[in-house]
Amino acid sequence: MEKTTIPDGQVHYELLYIISNKFSENELDPIKDRVTKLITDQGGTITLSNDWGKKRLAYAIKGFYHGYYHLLEFNLEPSKTKFIDNTLRLSSEILRHQILKTKLRTEEELKAIETLKAKIAEKQAALAPVVETSSEDKAAEAPKAKAADKAAETKVELSDLDNKLDQIIDTDNLL
Amino acid sequence: MTNQVIKATKSCWFCQNQWLDIDYKDTDSLKKFTNFYGQILPKRRTGVCAGHQRDLANAVKRARIMALLLFTNR
Numbered sequence: 327m328e329k330t331t332i333p334d335g336q337v338h339y340e341l342l343y344i345i346s347n348k349f350s351e352n353e354l355d356p357i358k359d360r361v362t363k364l365i366t367d368q369g370g371t372i373t374l375s376n377d378w379g380k381k382r383l384a385y386a387i388k389g390f391y392h393g394y395y396h397l398l399e400f401n402l403e404p405s406k407t408k409f410i411d412n413t414l415r416l417s418s419e420i421l422r423h424q425i426l427k428t429k430l431r432t433e434e435e436l437k438a439i440e441t442l443k444a445k446i447a448e449k450q451a452a453l454a455p456v457v458e459t460s461s462e463d464k465a466a467e468a469p470k471a472k473a474a475d476k477a478a479e480t481k482v483e484l485s486d487l488d489n490k491l492d493q494i495i496d497t498d499n500l501l
Numbered sequence: 502m503t504n505q506v507i508k509a510t511k512s513c514w515f516c517q518n519q520w521l522d523i524d525y526k527d528t529d530s531l532k533k534f535t536n537f538y539g540q541i542l543p544k545r546r547t548g549v550c551a552g553h554q555r556d557l558a559n560a561v562k563r564a565r566i567m568a569l570l571l572f573t574n575r
Contacts, residue, residue, distance in 0.1 A: 333548065342567055383568035393568070397526070424567055429522065442518055 336401040338373075338430045341365075343414060344383070344393035345424035351380075354394055357419050362398070370402035373430070382492070389402045399428065412460055513550040515557075523556045525563035528570055535561060539571035 332338050345357055362372055378395035387393070402410075407425055414423045429438075515523060519554050525531070534557055536548050544554045564570040 335532070344568065384565070384571045385568055387568060422567055424563065448519060 328357075331373075331402050331469070332430060335403055337404050338399065338401055338428055339407065339425055341400070341410075341423060341425050342430045344387070346419055346421050347380075347390045347392045347394070349380040349394075349419065351394075353473060358381065358396055358405070361396075361414070361420075364485045365398070365414060366398050368402060368406040371398045372400045375401035377422065390421065393421055399430075409490055459465065511552055512548060514548070515553040523553065523560045525560040525567075526569070528564055531557070531561055531564055531570060535570065538574045539565075540573075551569055 329398055340375060341361075345363065349357070362375070366373060374397070376397040378397065380392055381395050383393055411423075411425055414420055524529075534542050534549070537544055541558050544551065547557075552555060561570060564574050572574065
C-alpha cells in the first residue's frame with residue numbers, strides 16, 4: 327500500500343496522450359520511454375501506466391484518423407507541470423495530451439467502482455426490453471410499425487456505409 | 502403518458518450510483534448524456550443534479566479535446 331500516499335509538496339496527476347499514427351507499433355516504446363523520463367527527470371514518480379493501444383479518433387487530427395493512446399498517473403510538484411506541458415506540446419510525435427489533477431484511488435475503491443459498473447450494466451440489460459415494449463404499446467399499431475421497419479432498414483444501411491468508410495480511411499492511411 | 506416516462510428517470514444518475522467523480526475517459530457512460538449530434542443534453546432532459554451536471558459538462562468537453570467524443574456529428 328505504498329502507492330496510496332502522496333509525498334509532501336506533490337500532487338497526483340494523470341496524463342493522457344495520443345501518439346501519431348505515422349509510427350508503427352515497434353517504434354512506440356522509445357517515445358513512451360521519453361515521456362516517462364521527462365516526468366522522472368523532474369522528480370516525479372509514476373504510479374500507473376496503462377496502454378490503450380490503437381484507437382480510432384472521433385475526428386481527424388492533423389490528417390490522422392487513428393492514434394495510440396497512453397495513460398500515465400504520477401506524483402509531481404505542481405510548479406513542474408508547466409515544463410512537461412510545454413515540451414509535450416512542442417513534440418511532433420504527440421498529437422494531443424492532457425494533464426489533470428486526480429484523486430489517488432486505493433485498490434479497494436477501484437474494485438468497488440468496477441462492481442458498480444457491472445451492476446449498472448446488468449440493470450440496464452434487464453430494463454431495456456421493458457422500455458421498448460411499453461413505448462411500442464402506446465403507439466398506434468399499423469403506421470408506426472411501418473415507420474419502425476423503414477427506420478431499421480435505413481439504420482442497417484448507415485452502419486454498412488460507416489464500415490465501408492472506415493475501411494477506405496484505413497487503407498488511405500496505410501498508403 | 503410521456504410525462505410518466507420522464508418522471509421515472511428523474512433522479513440524479515450519479516447520486517444514485519454514488520460515483521466518486523465523473524471520469525472523462527469513460528466515454529460509454531458520457532455518451533448517454535449527449536444527443537446524436539454530440540451536444541450535451543440539458544439538465545431537464547438528463548435529470549442530473551446541478552453539481553453533477555457541471556462535472557458532466559466538463560468531462561464531455563475534456564473527452565472532446567482528446568478525440569474520445571465528437572464535437573459535432575458529420
